Amino acid sequence: MRNLEFQQFLPVTPAEAWKFxxxxxxxxxxxxxxxxxMIWSKMPENIYPGLIIRYTVSPMFxxxxxxxxxxxxxxxxxxxxxxxxxxxxxxxxHEHHFEEVPGGVMMTDKLFYKVPFGPIGKLADLLFVxxxxxxxxxxxxxxxxxxxxxxxxxxxxxD
Numbered sequence: 001m002r003n004l005e006f007q008q009f010l011p012v013t014p015a016e017a018w019k020f021x022x023x024x025x026x027x028x029x030x031x032x033x034x035x036x037x038m039i040w041s042k043m044p045e046n047i048y049p050g051l052i053i054r055y056t057v058s059p060m061f062x063x064x065x066x067x068x069x070x071x072x073x074x075x076x077x078x079x080x081x082x083x084x085x086x087x088x089x090x091x092x093x094h095e096h097h098f099e100e101v102p103g104g105v106m107m108t109d110k111l112f113y114k115v116p117f118g119p120i121g122k123l124a125d126l127l128f129v130x131x132x133x134x135x136x137x138x139x140x141x142x143x144x145x146x147x148x149x150x151x152x153x154x155x156x157x158x159d
Contacts, residue, residue, distance in 0.1 A: 001091060001114040002130060006137045008144060011104040018077035021096055021107070022047050030140040035059055047071045047080060059088065059132060090116040109137065 010017050020026050024043055031037040036058040044051065051071040058064050067087035074080045077098060084092035091114040099106045115121035115129050 001112055002125065002133075004109075004111045004113075004133065004137075006109045006111075006141070008107050008141050009101070009104055010107055010144065014077050014098060014100045014105050017098050017105040017107065021098070022074075022076070022080055024053050030143050031057075032136060032139045034062075035136070036062070036064065047074055049074055052085070053082075057088075060128070088116075090114040090121070 024039060024041075024047070028037045028039065036056070038056045040054040040056065041052065043053075049072060053069050053071070055067040055069070056064050057067050065088050068085045069082045069087075069092070070085050072081045072083050079095060079097045081096070082092075082094050091112065093112040095108075095110040097108040097110070099108070111133070113133065115125045117124070
């Protein structure tokens with residue numbers, strides 16, 4: 001199982017960070033376009049434990065995959081957790097943490113994932129899955145660094 005951690009300083013208020021990142025409708029705005037990310041679930045105004053979210057995503061070779069996650073923990077405005085219920089991974093546990101720091105918020109993502117298919121999955125992770133996952137978070141970081149205020153202050157896209 002992989003254990004990754006990503007941190008990024010955001011020059012926004014804790015309320016702005018929470019409002020943006022806790023809204024699943026915003027995930028497509030910080031996901032590489034080539035992944036064809038689309039949410040199929042109707043989204044409530046606020047996330048809550050037990051919320052099920054259905055997506056389609058094309059992480060490799062433009063092959064669309066169904067992905068279902070559940071919001072398992074919410075501690076507004078400090079953290080929330082999403083876990084895969086069905087999809088491309090054997091395990092996907094993603095913690096989103098927000099800490100107020102001077103001048104803004106330190107956002108920390110803690111990700112635990114495991115690729116299915118035993119030894120073949122481990123090889124796939126070594127060859128390309130790990131790089132793809134890191135690339136998604138790098139893309140998000142660049143988008144936020146280059147236009148954070150514009151991205152966060154635009155209204156969310158609704159399904």
